[in-house]
Amino acid sequence: MKYDVVVVGAGIAGPIVARNVAKAGYSVLLIDKKPAIGSPKQCAEGISIKVFDKYDIPYDRRYINREIYGARIYSPSGYELELRYNEVSGVILERKVFDKMLAYYAAKAGADVLARTEALDVIRKDGKVAGIKAKHEDEPVEIYADIIVAADGVESTVARKAGINTYAPPHEFDSSYEYEMLIEGFDPDLIHLWFGNEVAPRGYVWVFPKDEDRANVGIGIASDHPQTAKYYLDKWLKENNIPMKKILEVNVGLVPVGGFVKELVKENVLVVGDAARQVNPMHGGGMAEAMEAGTIASKWIVKALEEENLSLLQNYTAEWWEKDGKRLEGVLRVRRVTEKLTDEDLDLFIQILSGADAEKIAGGDYVEVIKALLTHPKVLMSRRRLSLLKELL
Amino acid sequence: MPEKIRVVVNEDRCYLCGGCAGVCPALAIEVHASGWEFFQDRCIGCRICINACPVGALSAEPLGVKE
Ligand SMILES: Cc1cc2nc3c(=O)[nH]c(=O)nc-3n(C[C@H](O)[C@H](O)[C@H](O)COP(=O)(O)OP(=O)(O)OC[C@H]3O[C@@H](n4cnc5c(N)ncnc54)[C@H](O)[C@@H]3O)c2cc1C
Ligand code: SF4
Ligand code: SF4
Numbered sequence: 001m002k003y004d005v006v007v008v009g010a011g012i013a014g015p016i017v018a019r020n021v022a023k024a025g026y027s028v029l030l031i032d033k034k035p036a037i038g039s040p041k042q043c044a045e046g047i048s049i050k051v052f053d054k055y056d057i058p059y060d061r062r063y064i065n066r067e068i069y070g071a072r073i074y075s076p077s078g079y080e081l082e083l084r085y086n087e088v089s090g091v092i093l094e095r096k097v098f099d100k101m102l103a104y105y106a107a108k109a110g111a112d113v114l115a116r117t118e119a120l121d122v123i124r125k126d127g128k129v130a131g132i133k134a135k136h137e138d139e140p141v142e143i144y145a146d147i148i149v150a151a152d153g154v155e156s157t158v159a160r161k162a163g164i165n166t167y168a169p170p171h172e173f174d175s176s177y178e179y180e181m182l183i184e185g186f187d188p189d190l191i192h193l194w195f196g197n198e199v200a201p202r203g204y205v206w207v208f209p210k211d212e213d214r215a216n217v218g219i220g221i222a223s224d225h226p227q228t229a230k231y232y233l234d235k236w237l238k239e240n241n242i243p244m245k246k247i248l249e250v251n252v253g254l255v256p257v258g259g260f261v262k263e264l265v266k267e268n269v270l271v272v273g274d275a276a277r278q279v280n281p282m283h284g285g286g287m288a289e290a291m292e293a294g295t296i297a298s299k300w301i302v303k304a305l306e307e308e309n310l311s312l313l314q315n316y317t318a319e320w321w322e323k324d325g326k327r328l329e330g331v332l333r334v335r336r337v338t339e340k341l342t343d344e345d346l347d348l349f350i351q352i353l354s355g356a357d358a359e360k361i362a363g364g365d366y367v368e369v370i371k372a373l374l375t376h377p378k379v380l381m382s383r384r385r386l387s388l389l390k391e392l393l
Numbered sequence: 394m395p396e397k398i399r400v401v402v403n404e405d406r407c408y409l410c411g412g413c414a415g416v417c418p419a420l421a422i423e424v425h426a427s428g429w430e431f432f433q434d435r436c437i438g439c440r441i442c443i444n445a446c447p448v449g450a451l452s453a454e455p456l457g458v459k460e
Contacts, residue, residue, distance in 0.1 A: 033426040034426065035426070040408075042410060118425060118426050153411060153415075154412055154415035156415055157414065157420070161420075167418055170416055170445060173412075173415070173445060175445050223412075223444065224444055225444070226444065228447055229447040229448075230448045250408070251408075252408040252410040252412070252447045252448055253410045253447070254411075254415055254447070256415070274415075
């Protein structure tokens, strides 16, 4: 088999690349090791409403479970901060349908798609990566391509076998565990987030509603923590008297939350999405980041093919770092500061903010949020809190 | 001196999520569609995978001390 481009991984980033490159008229093959693209899901399925227009994805009810109007945040002692918008701010997807439909859009645009096809290694010719050694069911297949895209998620096997350094230290991963379950008593128009060092070390517990009484209930904690994510989620459910007898799914995964890959391209191999550690380090959302990286990567793949000049691929690294990379490095700095907050700090900050100008907070005016915190006497009296907050300005 | 270990999986707990393969600095774990695989010769005994697994499916068996 010979293609202009082979894309390994049909999660979020892969199908976006495959669709965009196929649309430009080049031959593309998209492969995934799963027998059913999208299944099992490894996701809480929350995403901003903005992505549909921005990345030209139909707003299709087949993969939109629920529209969301904001968030409610809970501090360790139970103080609450609600951010509610008048309009829909995000949606909870059905990723099993969404991922498959993204692959369908790629196929409709002209790409070939092969499920149950696992990349095992790269093929090298004269020291260069010339394609992918794969397995389709029990048949070995060799796929040759001018350009190879590693969109293979957190495992990042293909990129690493091609010699791209995607290593990130263990502290830069979140270990995540989730139940899709029946759960009652939570406003289904909001996502719900619980913070606290005893609740979820470094991370948070989430309830993302899919129905009035059904939600993704999960947790992310630092992956170098000695206890498991499952231990903390089960503990939280028990402490909150939430019955665990109506569990529809169990989802497990690791989320890279830092350590963005420096060199996103090595000769004719590109790495995108979780494989490139392109995830928001604060909340662990990576779908929008995967779409953005896939869009930038596909733009330069098309240019490189048009001009028959593979060195143009390097512009993907440059453009990503200039746009998303810089922003996400900023978010990573904020995460490192918030990691130092004690439960008392979290209680106090959420208390202060729930009394502050909610409009500004909901509008994401981050400097205003810090200013609101900095004027409070309990912050002013603590040198430690002052210096932590000033690190954020 | 790093302890030489064999990483073992409890297949009944493992979800084949691929996380341990992703955090392993030595490409000593591969998670295939059909199963979990460990490569002893590549493992550097850092135990990162064991801590990271969200469900505690991995453990270590000692193999003696590396020179
Ligand atoms: C529990 C959990 C909750 C999350 N919640 C959210 C959320 O609410 N919102 C959000 O935006 N993000 C969330 N994320 C993160 C989000 O899921 C990822 O950032 C996103 O899916 C990244 O997309 P991707 O295309 O890079 O990789 P993936 O979606 O992981 O896709 C990679 C694909 O590659 C395939 N693959 C891997 N290796 C091979 C191989 N060798 N050969 C062939 N195919 C291969 C896999 O089967 C997979 O389909 C969550 C993650 C977890 C684990
Ligand atoms: S991290 Fe745990 S659950 Fe995931 S593949 Fe590895 S052993 Fe299995
Ligand atoms: S102990 Fe370290 S090197 Fe060995 S398999 Fe686990 S993560 Fe990889």
